[in-house]
Amino acid sequence: MAISRRIVLHFPRRLVDRPIVYRLIKDYNLEFNILKAAVTPDEEGLMVLELSGKQQEYDKGIRYLTTNGVKIQALSQDVIRNDDRCTHCGACITICPTGAFELESPTRQVRFYNEKCVACGLCIKACPPRAMELHF
Amino acid sequence: MTKTIEEINEKIQQGKAVVVTAEEVIDLVKHKSTKKVAQEVDVVTTGTFGPMCSSGAYINIGHSKPRIKLGGGRVYLNDVPAYAAFAAIDIYIGANALPDDDPRNRVYPGEFNYGGGHVIEELVAAKDVRLVATAYGTDCYPRKRLETWINIKDLNEAVLFNLRNACQNYNIAVNLSDRTLYTYMGMLKPNLGNANYCSAGQLSPLLNDPYYKTIGIGTKIFLGGGTGFITWQGTQHNPNVLRSENGVPKRGAGTLAVTGDLKQMSPRWLVGTSMLGYGCNITVGIGIPIPILSEEILHYTSVTDDDIFAPVVDYSKAYPQMESDILGEVSYAQLKSGRIIIQGKEVPTASLSSYPRAVEIAAILKEWILSGKFGLTQPVAPLPGIESGTIFKPLKERPIQE
Numbered sequence: 001m002a003i004s005r006r007i008v009l010h011f012p013r014r015l016v017d018r019p020i021v022y023r024l025i026k027d028y029n030l031e032f033n034i035l036k037a038a039v040t041p042d043e044e045g046l047m048v049l050e051l052s053g054k055q056q057e058y059d060k061g062i063r064y065l066t067t068n069g070v071k072i073q074a075l076s077q078d079v080i081r082n083d084d085r086c087t088h089c090g091a092c093i094t095i096c097p098t099g100a101f102e103l104e105s106p107t108r109q110v111r112f113y114n115e116k117c118v119a120c121g122l123c124i125k126a127c128p129p130r131a132m133e134l135h136f
Numbered sequence: 137m138t139k140t141i142e143e144i145n146e147k148i149q150q151g152k153a154v155v156v157t158a159e160e161v162i163d164l165v166k167h168k169s170t171k172k173v174a175q176e177v178d179v180v181t182t183g184t185f186g187p188m189c190s191s192g193a194y195i196n197i198g199h200s201k202p203r204i205k206l207g208g209g210r211v212y213l214n215d216v217p218a219y220a221a222f223a224a225i226d227i228y229i230g231a232n233a234l235p236d237d238d239p240r241n242r243v244y245p246g247e248f249n250y251g252g253g254h255v256i257e258e259l260v261a262a263k264d265v266r267l268v269a270t271a272y273g274t275d276c277y278p279r280k281r282l283e284t285w286i287n288i289k290d291l292n293e294a295v296l297f298n299l300r301n302a303c304q305n306y307n308i309a310v311n312l313s314d315r316t317l318y319t320y321m322g323m324l325k326p327n328l329g330n331a332n333y334c335s336a337g338q339l340s341p342l343l344n345d346p347y348y349k350t351i352g353i354g355t356k357i358f359l360g361g362g363t364g365f366i367t368w369q370g371t372q373h374n375p376n377v378l379r380s381e382n383g384v385p386k387r388g389a390g391t392l393a394v395t396g397d398l399k400q401m402s403p404r405w406l407v408g409t410s411m412l413g414y415g416c417n418i419t420v421g422i423g424i425p426i427p428i429l430s431e432e433i434l435h436y437t438s439v440t441d442d443d444i445f446a447p448v449v450d451y452s453k454a455y456p457q458m459e460s461d462i463l464g465e466v467s468y469a470q471l472k473s474g475r476i477i478i479q480g481k482e483v484p485t486a487s488l489s490s491y492p493r494a495v496e497i498a499a500i501l502k503e504w505i506l507s508g509k510f511g512l513t514q515p516v517a518p519l520p521g522i523e524s525g526t527i528f529k530p531l532k533e534r535p536i537q538e
């Protein structure tokens with residue numbers, strides 16, 4: 001059976017420059033689409049993939065990733081902004097590894113582009129009034 | 137050209153006063169002479185909305201039956217300890233207070249999700265707050281334990297009383313080390329990964345009146361969505377610092393102590409704040425009107441972000457170790473461009489103080505004045521200026537030998 005899933009991969013520092021994902025195609029015949037990729041301040045790598053292939057191969061591929069220390073999370077988590085709490089300070093702008101926050105000129109309102117978010121969670125605790133929320 | 141506050145108030149009453157924000161005045165002086173604008177404009181409004189250093193509120197809960205003396209006992213508001221060292225039923229809740237069982241930084245970096253600032257926000261939002269108190273009991277105040285819901289509506293007094301707010305200028309925080317730092321200036325990424333600042337710049341009250349010529353003790357202000365007053369200079373008020381030619385301090389300088397009736401404030405302008413790895417605080421909205429008494433005062437209010445400079449400070453060493461080295465000076469215009477250059481490296485900037493909300497405060501204050509409901513006040517005493525010789529001294533530590 002062929003399946004296709006969207007997942008978030010967290011690479012520890014030591015794996016960031018290793019060709020892990022490439023082996024998924026080579027050894028497990030999986031197809032992937034990189035939706036987003038980023039490196040966090042602590043140099044953890046983040047990647048959102050759409051991964052498809054045969055169920056058996058898919059499971060093996062996932063096992064290969066986890067045994068190598070890659071943390072996997074389903075992309076069912078969504079980070080949203082509670083606009084009632086956001087004060088538009090801008091503290092999140094330099095925190096987000098994917099640049100999901102942008103300053104709008106000339107109002108200096110902070111825009112949040114959910115589609116760029118990889119749900120890394122960094123902004124959730126870094127936002128002073130805690131306006132960013134993780135939803136499942 | 138000179139005007140008096142009485143004259144301006146009269147115009148306000150007649151609905152004839154001309155009021156502009158500290159942002160709008162910048163445009164006016166671009167097209168007309170300062171002299172002309174000073175004649176036309178009566179008031180310039182300023183605003184700032186950021187986490188404020190030392191803030192808190194005192195409340196009087198009314199006597200219980202039988203009576204209890206909280207002073208000398210222990211009091212908690214939603215599990216956050218309040219200061220109970222006054223007479224029977226007055227307590228003070230500081231914005232930085234944390235529940236006894238908060239793990240703090242034992243789990244590093246601590247999250248600090250709920251503290252005194254959040255209690256104040258909930259009080260202002262007219263939410264019920266749980267008060268738990270223990271006391272030692274006296275003949276006149278026999279009760280030893282009290283557990284009750286309280287609500288701001290039922291309190292006798294609820295007063296915001298902040299010891300140090302509205303800093304005139306502030307450091308730009310960076311991190312030269314190779315690990316992430318969690319500070320009151322936010323998360324600082326290693327190796328100059330980001331630069332955080334905290335000021336409304338050209339809209340900030342004391343940057344528009346650098347020598348405190350109109351803002352003084354007794355000045356009525358916008359505070360937390362209601363009205364309040366400047367009650368004193370803030371703690372660490374430090375007028376004698378390096379200033380630019382235009383008089384604007386290039387370092388942290390003046391500060392304000394402010395107070396006002398919490399009952400007429402709003403949670404939109406008093407927001408409980410959590411600084412990862414640092415602690416809890418409150419973000420406070422303050423707006424101050426500046427009466428245009430002379431051309432000189434108008435000139436000060438027309439200051440722009442290009443003319444206001446702040447020092448870049450390393451929070452991995454210089455700040456915690458009390459070293460005075462700075463890594464340079466940058467203008468707010470550069471900061472607001474989103475990138476600054478430090479040691480040859482391009483560093484992205486972020487603010488902790490909300491500029492859009494500062495704009496909103498200045499606009500609300502303008503509206504209040506135009507509608508005649510907010511008159512200007514003559515300070516009853518000036519804030520200590522340069523001539524006062526006031527300086528902010530470090531602690532002279534004298535080890536205690538037993």
Ligand code: SF4
Nearest residue numbers: 086087089090092127
């Ligand atoms: S840090 Fe939080 S409050 Fe500030 S702009 Fe970002 S989401 Fe809004």
Ligand code: SF4
Nearest residue numbers: 096117118120121123
């Ligand atoms: S969770 Fe926050 S910091 Fe992480 S990618 Fe999404 S918006 Fe950016």
